[in-house]
Structure formats: C-alpha cells, structure tokens
Amino acid sequence: MQVTVPERFAHLVEHFPKLPILVQPSGRPWDDRMAKTTFFVPDYMSGRAGVANLAKMPALEVVQILSAGVDNVRDAIPNGVTLCNAKGVHDAATAEMAVTLTLASLRGLGRFRDLQREARWDNQSFSSLADRNVLVIGYGSIGAAIEQRLNGFEAQITRVARVGRVTPVVYGFDELDELIPKADIIILIVPLTQQTKGMVNEHFLERMHDGALLVNVARGAVVDTQALIRTLATGRIAAALDVTDPEPLPSTSPLWQMENCLITPHVGGDTDAFHRRAEQLLTRNIDRYTKGLPLLNVINGEY
Amino acid sequence: MQVTVPERFAHLVEHFPKLPILVQPSGRPWDDRMAKTTFFVPDYMSGRAGVANLAKMPALEVVQILSAGVDNVRDAIPNGVTLCNAKGVHDAATAEMAVTLTLASLRGLGRFRDLQREARWDNQSFSSLADRNVLVIGYGSIGAAIEQRLNGFEAQITRVARVGRVTPVVYGFDELDELIPKADIIILIVPLTQQTKGMVNEHFLERMHDGALLVNVARGAVVDTQALIRTLATGRIAAALDVTDPEPLPSTSPLWQMENCLITPHVGGDTDAFHRRAEQLLTRNIDRYTKGLPLLNVINGEY
Known part of the structure; x- marks a missing residue:
C-alpha cells in the first residue's frame, strides 16, 4: 500500500502517520519510487500529463483525480483500476x-473594465439578473450549487438534466428544444460525454432568443466553437466562457476580441475554497481505502 | 392637481386616464406648463439639475424622486413640500x-478582462466568496436584499446598522471597531448622512485586515477618498466601487489605474429591473395622492 499525492497536499502525511505517503513535487514527471503506488492522486489541472505514467505503476488500484470531469483521463485508466473523481469539491x-x-x-463589467483602463466615467444601462429566466443545463451537484446561489436573485430557474424527474422538477435533454427559446440565460454544467459533446450546436444557438446569454462552466467541447463564433458575430446573443475548445484558447481565436464574449481561462474551480474541500475528500477516501471500505465518488458508466 | 413625470414613464398616462399628467421630455430644462405641477417626478439620476426649478412651481405639494438616497436633493425641497424617495425600487x-x-x-474578472484584451490564456488562482466573512454595513432594504443574495454562497454574513437590534442580530455602528478586523469583505450600503459621511476613514481602513475587500454601493462620500487612495497604494486591501467622491471620478484620479481597484460608474440601480419597479411605485403613490391617502416612502428626519 502506497499513496502518492501532489506536493500541495503534503500535509496529508500528518493525518496518516502510519501510511506510506509519497509526496510528488509538482513538475517532476517521474520518480522511481512512484512505481509502488497503489493509490494515486494526480495534481489538480494536470490533465493527460497527470495520468501519463500509470502503466509504470503495476500495483495501482485507485486513481483519485481532483477534478469533477473525468473526460480527459478516463481512457487512460488501466483495466481493473478504480477511478474516483472530485465530485463536490468544486x-x-x-x-x-x-x-x-x-x-x-449582464451588468457590463467587461465594458466598465475597459472604460476604467481609459479612465472614463461613462454610465450605461445594463440588464439585471432579477426577473430573468435562467436555464441550468446539468443538474448534478454543481448544478444544484448554482441554483442555491441564484435563489436570492429574484430570477426564475429551470433545471435540465440527462433524464427528467418530478421532485424537484428537472426537465430532460429531450425537452430542450422547447425550453431554450424561453431562457434569457443558459448555464451549461453538464459532464462532457458522447451525448453532450457539441450539444450546443447551430440548432441550439438558433433557438436562443435575441439578447440571451450563454454561460459555459462545463467543458469547452459541450459547445461547437465554430457555431458559437458564427452566432456571436451576428451580435444576436452574448456568451461568458470559463472553458473553451480547445484549451488554451489560441491567441488567434476571434472569441477574444468579441464585445459580446467574456472569457476566463478555466479558473472556475481553482480558488482557495478548493483546497480545503479537496483535502477533506482525500482524507476521507484515503481513510476508507486503508480500511477496505467502499470508496466515495467511484466512476461507473455514465456520470 | 397636475402630475409631471419624465418621458421614460410616459405610459403612466394610460394608468390614470382622468388625471392631468405632463410628460417632460428628457433634456428639456423648463417648460412653462410645468409651473402648475403639484406632484413632481424628476428624472432618474438627474441629481441637482432635476430639482433646480422647484421654486417655479408655486402649487407644488410632492416631489417623488427615483433614487433611494436623498442626500443630493433634500435641501432643494421647499418648506411644506413632501419628499418621497424610491426605497425598494433599486x-x-x-x-x-x-x-x-x-x-x-474576488474572482479576478478585472485581471482576466485585461488578459482577454491581450488574447492571453493565463490561469491564476483567486479567492472564493465561499468561507469568507462578509460585513454588510447598512441594513435597510437594500442591505437585506444583499444578504438575501449572499445567502447561497457559503459565506458568513454579519449585519451592521446605525442602531443595533437583536432579532435578527444587527450590530450598531458603535461596534464597528471590533467587527472590521474580522471581515474579509465589507459592503457599504448606508445612506449618506452627517453620521456616515467619511465613515470609512484612515482609522477604519487601518482596521481592515490584509487582503480584505471594500465594496461601496452606497455613496462615494461615505469613504474618505484620499485615505482610500493612500491605503490602496500600499496594496494591502482591495476595493470595488460603484460610487466615488466626487462623481464623475476625474480622469486624473489614481483610483482608475490601481490594480486592486475595480470601478463601475454609479450603475448599481440603473438596469431594466429599475423600470418595472419604479413604475409600480409611481402608480401606487400617484394613486394614493389622487385619493388623499398617506404617501409611501415619505422622508422624515433620519432615513
């Protein structure tokens, strides 16, 4: 039994004084001591590189990743190895x-930041979140956390997930065609799967009404980038993207320069709130692993 | 009886078919028909100019302003004329x-907007609102609305008002000295009065802990601008200001260029949410006025 964790979780060693824990400094791709790893935690946001050496760990039993989405690591997990995600942490x-x-x-912060750079006080009226219809597509734990935060804003919230259900009311993907035109704001937080890849295509975007806003905090590839660029170029809708396809977004992408597009570089989950919550999950799952108990957040089939 | 309203509320005429309502086009400073006004609604954000001609309205009984703060119009209201504010509307x-x-x-949107302008994908870790202590200073109707919105964010909220009370727990101004050092975020939403003018002075700012954030959506003069500039220059705290002293903020102000200062040009209340709510207030108060009922939002003494 050997647990290998990234440097930022070095003090997990203190929680488990009797357990062999190897702390892997960030940026070091391979260390022969890693070969004995049975429970492996790739660094946060390490992507494919973080799981590149799994074949060199013959005793590997568990890979515990620190992101919620598993799309970019799933096919790198060897047969028989358990994959756990960080559902809840982010x-x-x-x-x-x-x-x-x-x-x-909605409130024009991008515009006002540009004006600030020019030292210009130029008040312009923008739209409120109050009174808007918000469609949250992807009603898992982050979707529910989005709803919890939106609750105080006097907006109407409609939930959508892969499969609809009645309590609480969650609509299914198959009802999107009717829901999209009614939404002022559409927030994407679905996992990236074969079903959701390119879900926001030309047809989806055409159904959004004039002046509507698309917010993507899921994965870039949930949106057909070329279709989005074409639609934004008309000025008909706006977008705010924390994720893009590809990432990093190439400096030549027209999205950067569009007035109706706000871009942050995939920083949704990367705050000080992450560290505390990730440490809680690692502590719990390593503890369960050492005791032979069923692990939390095991990825099986669709997620 | 004559009601005079700004052009953007022209369709109030339809609500009161029997009432003489004069619609005043924006930008026209004086119209002799205004002399008969008994119930006057200056245009939103018209400030001192909006109440410059009250002395030419000898029959004036009521001035209904469309902002919550009355500081910049109060001393222009003739004796015996009732002043109503737009409490609730904003x-x-x-x-x-x-x-x-x-x-x-907190989440670095200013920084990321600057990076967007350079087409640069450069992810940096910022702070979450989750787990933070937020001090809301000014617990009137907007303060309560701020709390309602913050409720979903896993932050701890502490309320402060002029006079403390127990249910719900609201601390008094006299307890600020002890509360300020515990706050990660301080949001100002007090009215501008003799008591609150310059409330955020050198002493107040010194008590804020390193890395704390000051948000002002009250009035610029609640903060001592020079003290704020000196404090921000140290890089010790950050600020986000929708209001400044003076307004407009002169292009020569160092605040514009500070990395730890985010500025919007007094646009807090100016959205499409305003129009619907203002129309509701005007409809109710004009109706009460025509029926001789007590008006809503009458300003008496401290507010």
Whole structure:
C-alpha cells in the first residue's frame, strides 16, 4: 500500500502517520519510487500529463483525480483500476464562477473594465439578473450549487438534466428544444460525454432568443466553437466562457476580441475554497481505502 | 392637481386616464406648463439639475424622486413640500451590483478582462466568496436584499446598522471597531448622512485586515477618498466601487489605474429591473395622492 499525492497536499502525511505517503513535487514527471503506488492522486489541472505514467505503476488500484470531469483521463485508466473523481469539491467555486460570469456579463463589467483602463466615467444601462429566466443545463451537484446561489436573485430557474424527474422538477435533454427559446440565460454544467459533446450546436444557438446569454462552466467541447463564433458575430446573443475548445484558447481565436464574449481561462474551480474541500475528500477516501471500505465518488458508466 | 413625470414613464398616462399628467421630455430644462405641477417626478439620476426649478412651481405639494438616497436633493425641497424617495425600487439592481462587484473583484474578472484584451490564456488562482466573512454595513432594504443574495454562497454574513437590534442580530455602528478586523469583505450600503459621511476613514481602513475587500454601493462620500487612495497604494486591501467622491471620478484620479481597484460608474440601480419597479411605485403613490391617502416612502428626519 502506497499513496502518492501532489506536493500541495503534503500535509496529508500528518493525518496518516502510519501510511506510506509519497509526496510528488509538482513538475517532476517521474520518480522511481512512484512505481509502488497503489493509490494515486494526480495534481489538480494536470490533465493527460497527470495520468501519463500509470502503466509504470503495476500495483495501482485507485486513481483519485481532483477534478469533477473525468473526460480527459478516463481512457487512460488501466483495466481493473478504480477511478474516483472530485465530485463536490468544486461545487462551491465552480457554481460561484457560473454566477460571477452571469452577473459580470449582464451588468457590463467587461465594458466598465475597459472604460476604467481609459479612465472614463461613462454610465450605461445594463440588464439585471432579477426577473430573468435562467436555464441550468446539468443538474448534478454543481448544478444544484448554482441554483442555491441564484435563489436570492429574484430570477426564475429551470433545471435540465440527462433524464427528467418530478421532485424537484428537472426537465430532460429531450425537452430542450422547447425550453431554450424561453431562457434569457443558459448555464451549461453538464459532464462532457458522447451525448453532450457539441450539444450546443447551430440548432441550439438558433433557438436562443435575441439578447440571451450563454454561460459555459462545463467543458469547452459541450459547445461547437465554430457555431458559437458564427452566432456571436451576428451580435444576436452574448456568451461568458470559463472553458473553451480547445484549451488554451489560441491567441488567434476571434472569441477574444468579441464585445459580446467574456472569457476566463478555466479558473472556475481553482480558488482557495478548493483546497480545503479537496483535502477533506482525500482524507476521507484515503481513510476508507486503508480500511477496505467502499470508496466515495467511484466512476461507473455514465456520470 | 397636475402630475409631471419624465418621458421614460410616459405610459403612466394610460394608468390614470382622468388625471392631468405632463410628460417632460428628457433634456428639456423648463417648460412653462410645468409651473402648475403639484406632484413632481424628476428624472432618474438627474441629481441637482432635476430639482433646480422647484421654486417655479408655486402649487407644488410632492416631489417623488427615483433614487433611494436623498442626500443630493433634500435641501432643494421647499418648506411644506413632501419628499418621497424610491426605497425598494433599486433593491434588486443595487444589491445585485454589490454581489457582482464582490464576486468580480474576488474572482479576478478585472485581471482576466485585461488578459482577454491581450488574447492571453493565463490561469491564476483567486479567492472564493465561499468561507469568507462578509460585513454588510447598512441594513435597510437594500442591505437585506444583499444578504438575501449572499445567502447561497457559503459565506458568513454579519449585519451592521446605525442602531443595533437583536432579532435578527444587527450590530450598531458603535461596534464597528471590533467587527472590521474580522471581515474579509465589507459592503457599504448606508445612506449618506452627517453620521456616515467619511465613515470609512484612515482609522477604519487601518482596521481592515490584509487582503480584505471594500465594496461601496452606497455613496462615494461615505469613504474618505484620499485615505482610500493612500491605503490602496500600499496594496494591502482591495476595493470595488460603484460610487466615488466626487462623481464623475476625474480622469486624473489614481483610483482608475490601481490594480486592486475595480470601478463601475454609479450603475448599481440603473438596469431594466429599475423600470418595472419604479413604475409600480409611481402608480401606487400617484394613486394614493389622487385619493388623499398617506404617501409611501415619505422622508422624515433620519432615513
């Protein structure tokens, strides 16, 4: 039994004095001591590189990643190895970013920041979140956390998930065609799967009404980037994106220069709120692992 | 009886078919028909100019302003004329702006907007609102609306008002010295009065802890601008300001260029949410006026 964790969680060692824990300094790609790893925690946001050496860990039993989405690591997990995600850890920070982008976009913060750079006091009237219809697409734990934050803003919230249900009312993907035209704001927080890849295509965007706002805090590839660029170029809708396809967004992408597009570089989950919550999850799951108990957040099939 | 309203509320005429309502086009300073006004509604954000001609209205009985703060019009109201403010009308939009500025400042939206202008994808970790202590100074209707919006964000909220009370727990101004050092975020939404003018002075700012954030959606003069500039120059705290002293903020003000200062040009209350709510207030108060009922939002003494 050997647990290998990234440097930022070095003090987990103190929680488990009897457990062999290898702390891997960030930026070091391979260390022969890692070969004995049975429970592996790739660094946060390390993507494909973080799981590049799993084949060199013959005793590997568990990979515990620190992101909620598993799309970019899933096919790198060897057969028989359990994959756990960080469901819940990023709820607070990512949901907060969804609301931040929504508010900043609606209330013209991008425009006002540009004016600030020119030292210009030029008040312009923008739209409120109050009285708006918000469609939250992806009603998992982050979707629920987004709803919790939106609750105080006098907006109407409609929930959508892969499969609809009645309590609380969640609509299914198959009802999107009717829901999209009614939404003033659409927030995307679905996992990236075969079903959701390119979900926001030309047809989806055409159904959004004039002046509507698309907020993506899911994965860039949930949106067809070329279709989004074409639609934004008409000025008909606006977008606020914490994720893009590809990432990093190339400096040549027209999205950067569009007045109706606000971009943050995939920082939704990366705040000080992450560290405390990630440490709680790691402590709980390593503890369960050492005791042979069922692990939390095991990824099985669709998620 | 003659009601004079700004052009943007022209369709109030339809609500009161039997009432003489004069619609005043914006930008026209004086129209002799205004002399008969008994119930006057200066245009929103018209400030001193909006109440410059009250002495030419000998029959004037009521001035209904469309802002919550009365500081800049109060001494222009003739003796015997009733002043009503727009308490409640701006709660949604202004509270929303308080949260928008808080989130945008914490989550680095200003920095990311600057990076967007350079087409640079450069992820940096910022602070979450989650887990923070927020001090809301000014617990009137907008203060309560701010709290309502903050409720979903996993932050701790402490309320302060002129006079403390127990249910719900609201601390008094006299307890600020002890509360300020504990706050990660301080949101100002007090009215501008003799007591609150310059309330945020050198002493107040010194008590804020390193890395704390000051958000002002009240009035610029609640903060001692020079003291704020000196404090921000140290980089010790950050600020997000929708109001400044003076307004407009001169292009020579160092605040514009400070990395730890986010500025919007007094647009907190000015959204489409305002129009619907202002129309409701005007309809109710004009109706009460025509029926001789007590008016809503009459300003008497401290407010």
